Amino acid sequence: MALINNKARVIEDGWSYPDANGDGAIRPKYVIPLDVLASVGSEIRIDGPIGVFAAAGVTADKILPFLDKLELVVVEFPKFRDGRGFTVARALRDRHGFKGDIRAIGHILPDQLAALVQCGFSTIVTPPEHPPAQWQQGALSASRLLSGGPLLQRLIGRRAAAPANEEERS
Amino acid sequence: MPKSIVTANRLSDGVVVWLGSNGEWTDRLEAADALDGNALQSALETVRDRDRDVAVDIRDIPADLVEGRPVPQARRERLRGAGPSVREDLAKTAVGERWARPPLLAPPSATSRSPYAGIYRYDEYDRQFLRDRAEQFRRQVQRRLSGELNEDEFKPLRLMNGLYLQLHGYMLRVALPYGVLGASQMRQLAYVARYYDRGYGHFTTRQNIQFNWPRLTDAADILAVLAEADLHAIQTSGNCVRNVTTDHFAGAAAEEVVDPRLYAEILRQWSTDHPEFTYLPRKFKIAITGSPQDRAAVRVHDIGILAKRNAKGEPGFQIYAGGGLGRTPMVGTKVRDWLPVRNLLRYVEAILRVYNTLGRRDNIYKARIKILVRDMKPERFIEMIEHEFAAMPADSCVLEDDVVSVVAARFVRPPFVPLPSETPEFERAVKSNRAFRAWVRTSTHPHREPGYISAVISLKPIGGIPGDVSADEMDLIADLADHFSFGEIRVSHEQNLVLPHVRKEQLPNLWQALVDGGLATGNVGLVTDIxxxxxxxxxxxxxxxxxxxxxxxxxxxxxxxxxxxxxxxxxxxxxxxxxxxxxxxxxxxxxxxxxxxxxxxxxxxxxxxxxxxxxxxxxxxxxxxxxxxxxxxxxxxxxxxxxxxxxxxxxxxxxxxxxxxxxxxxxxxx
The missing domain is CATH 3.30.413.10 (Sulfite Reductase Hemoprotein, domain 1)
Structure with a gap:
């Protein structure tokens, strides 16, 4: 499964993810399931970047105690119709000022790229049935739709304000 | 031994089809092959695999053989075979003859504008946004037809653009934001009805219009045609914020306190393509009124907004949430007694954030916000909204005065002329003409401008179909709106139309024109206005x-x-x-x-x-x-x-x- 950034460009993924059983030793550049992280506690010390896996239904406030230690939050979409992940990203960016990488994983569609980016997602693990090429097509129309939009959106904006959103990860 | 036939809707045009004995789809029910046992199972398996990008909703239905012809047992399936029982005339047209053939005439938007109508005016950005959306949908349709998107994935995308699959085929629901439209827009709708549908449309209780027969392959063209008249079908379906509705006499009614259209438009723009709230647990309906007489049913909406004024005369809002009909009807709970204008979007956003996070996603019948409010208890729900609201960044989504005035400036004020409030000719006509008098009694509402009145056109003639209008009637109503009401038209949630700004002196002429056009049924608000x-x-x-x-x-x-x-x-x-x-x-x-x-x-x-x-x-x-x-x-x-x-x-x-x-x-x- 390829990783893309907010411009739908393929980028290298140095992280490993929990397997189907959700287990794996805690180590640097491993995305730790939130419940595992919670059992260790916010005093966790790891020599290297830490990421967390927020399974579907996890709310932003549950991630909060660990936020200043995290480099990456991976938000799961069990079905693309399940929009809870958008609110998680929005809360982390807007309300809690998280500047790290927010990554979408699971069943998501290229058609959702613009919404994901506006909510503060900076990277996306593309599902096998929708490879990066499809997302690049979507990125074209997304950029067109984002540049204009109804008057009010041009006046007050609504993109999640965070450096991660402006800059492009590589 | 009971037999079954295999049925589906054709992906490309939505036409009802049945599986014939040659293993191909046919639009003739009598040619459907009656199967049972293994033959049925094997046929189903074959077509479900082979035709997954050709036919939609493939399934077997029980049928009896009557004189050798298959007759589906279920009434719904018989209706799919015969067409709507209330429009038997339509059944006479062969499937191949249903739609106009190109080249089509140029749409009315090329020449028709309604410069005086008090509607919200688009700029080129707004218009381009709609054109881009139409093109985006065109690509999505192509991806569906090519198999790149499967039906499960495509369905929410088409629903976001108002395209349903109904009993007889596709149905396109076009948004008429807060039920306000110009005469030229009505003509564009007539054009769509005439050339891409079957000559009529149906006005709905959400102040929208539905077309019952569009083809999937025409859908992007229809959206492009609508875009040229500043019309769209965005978010008329799907689990998102739907068309915001309001009082059909908004901005005209004598007793109104605040014109709600400005705030309805702001809510429309805010909710359009909202990145966070486009995949909610379930659909979400907002209504707003600015009159002490609630004609917008705000208390039975997911969010209901009453625009009011405080002691200083400033506008603000009282907010209801958790109302709704459906399986579990509920009157909404008042969640805020007073909300200043600047916080409108912030507060609505807080409500939606709580709902998006906590609304049930395991059972669609329990997914509306009303169930969440009920299960959490209103006090706790209000606490959570207020908590969410308080935690928002101070500068997020604030409706500053200058923003509100820029949007307000986009509403044209119709050029009302100063008129005396005495209208002797009108009074004379009321006295002398009994039929006119009866119509005036049910079909008009006092206007805030002296000498003007709002007139309702009933779409409930005896023997008719509530809310249905033919393309010719749409054109006639557009002409009457141009002539009598500055080109402005409203749709009421009771499925009637309104000419909001008619000079009282001209009301007898309008009424006569409606009589001539068969549109003067004087039953608004009465037992037959169903x-x-x-x-x-x-x-x-x-x-x-x-x-x-x-x-x-x-x-x-x-x-x-x-x-x-x-x-x-x-x-x-x-x-x-x-x-x-x-x-x-x-x-x-x-x-x-x-x-x-x-x-x-x-x-x-x-x-x-x-x-x-x-x-x-x-x-x-x-x-x-x-x-x-x-x-x-x-x-x-x-x-x-x-x-x-x-x-x-x-x-x-x-x-x-x-x-x-x-x-x-x-x-x-x-």
Whole structure:
């Protein structure tokens, strides 16, 4: 499964993810399931970047105690119709000022790229049935739709304000 | 041995098809192959795999063989075979002849504008946004047809663009934001009806219009045509914020305190393509009114907004949440007594954030916000919204005065002329012409400008289909709007149209033109002004045919004098529990259900959608379809017998409860 950034460009993924059983030793550049992280506690010390896996239904406030230690939050979409992940990203960016990488994983569609980016997602693990090429097509129309939009959106904006959103990860 | 036939809708044009004996799809029911056992299973497996990008909703249905021809057992399936029972004329057109052939005439938007209509004006960015959306949908359709997107993935995308798959094919629901449109937009709708559909459209209780026969392959073209008239179908379906509705006399009514259209437009723009709230647990409906008379049913919406003024005369809002109809009807809870304008979007966003996070996603029947409010208890729900609201960054989504004024400046103010409030010619016409007088009594509303009045065009002629309008009628109404109402038209949630700004002196001329066009039915607000969903004649969810029952009741009460004698009475009919016909809030509500293959109707009494919103009470066992008009008549007669001087139907209901009406309907049988 390829990783893309907010411009739908393929980028290298140095992280490993929990397997189907959700287990794996805690180590640097491993995305730790939130419940595992919670059992260790916010005093966790790891020599290297830490990421967390927020399974579907996890709310932003549950991630909060660990936020200043995290480099990456991976938000799961069990079905693309399940929009809870958008609110998680929005809360982390807007309300809690998280500047790290927010990554979408699971069943998501290229058609959702613009919404994901506006909510503060900076990277996306593309599902096998929708490879990066499809997302690049979507990125074209997304950029067109984002540049204009109804008057009010041009006046007050609504993109999640965070450096991660402006800059492009590589 | 019972047999089955295999049916589907063709992906490209939505046409109902059956599997023929040659293993190919046919649009002729009589050519369907009756199968059973292994042959049936193997045929299903074959086509489900082979035709997954050719046919949609492939399934087997039980059928009997009558004189060698397959006849589906289910009424719904027979209707799919025959077409809507209320439009038998349509069945005469062969499938291949349903749609106009290119080259089509240029759309009216090329030449027709309504410069004086008090509608929100788009700029080129707004327009380009709609064109881009149409092109985006064109690519999505292509990806579906090529198989890149499967039906499960494509369905929410088409629904975001208002395209459903219904009983007879696709249905396109076009948004008419807060029910306001210009004459030129009405002409564009007529054009779509004429060239991409089958010559008519249906106005809905969400102040939208539905076309019943578009092809998937034409859908992007239709959206592109609509975009040229500043119209779209964005978010008319799907689990997102739907068309914001308001009072159909907004900005015109004499008693109005705040014109809600400005805030409805702001909410529309805010919710359009909202990145966070486009995949909610379920659909989300917002209504706003600025009048003390609630004509927008705000208390039965997911969010209901009452625009008011404080002691200083500043506008602000009272907010209700968690109201709704459907399976679990509820009157909303007041969650905020006063909200300054600057916080409107922030507060609505807080409500939606709580809902998006906590609303149930495991059961679509329990996914609306009303269930969340009920289960959490209103106090806790309010606490959570306020917490979310307080935690928002101070600068996020603030409606500053300058932003509001920029949006407000986009509304054209129709060039009203100063007129005397005395209108002797009008008074003379009222006195001298009885038919005109009767029409004026039901079909007009006082205007805030002296010498003007708002006129309602009933779309409920006796024998007609509630809310249906032909393309020719749309064109006529557009012309009348240009001539009499600055080119401005409204859609009411009661499925009627309104010319909001008519000079009183010209009202007799307007009325005469409506009489000539067959559009002067003077029954607005009376027993025959029935709200009805499309029912099983069109809808794949319906369990009963609501239109024919509406027609039978209207027929029974057709005499105008009798209707006038009865006075104001809201009769609402839904063809299934989803309550699109708003039966819960009808003074008399009818819910059609299927009972062992027979249509029966449950009767509720005492519902209301206005400022005294209430959910009707079921008065007794369901009534057989044939007995419904008698039952309604018995209820009405009981009212006439029990009412005090000048007491309206709903007030009598409230005073007496259901007992006398129950006795009137069931007395003889109990």
């Amino acid at each position: 709200i009805s969903c499309p029912g099983m004649d069109y809808c794949s969810l319906a369990t009963a045919r609501s239109i024919p029952i509406a027609q039978k009741i209207a027929d029974r009460f057709a005499d105008p004098a009798r209707q006038a004698e009865i006075g104001p009475l809201d009769l609402n009919i839904s063809g299934c529990i989803n309550a699109c016909g708003h039966h819960h809030v009808g003074h008399i509500g009818l819910l059609g259900v299927d009972k062992n293959g027979e249509e029966v109707y449950q009767i509720t009494l005492g519902g209301a959608a206005d400022e005294k919103a209430s959910i009707g009470t079921i008065i007794g066992p369901s009534v057989a379809v044939g007995a419904v008009p008698d039952a309604i008549e018995a209820i009405v007669d009981a009212y006439l017998a029990h009412r005090t001087d000048g007491e309206s139907f709903i007030d009598t209901c409230r005073r007496l409860g259901t007992a006398p009406f129950r006795e009137a309907v069931y007395g003889a049988h109990q």
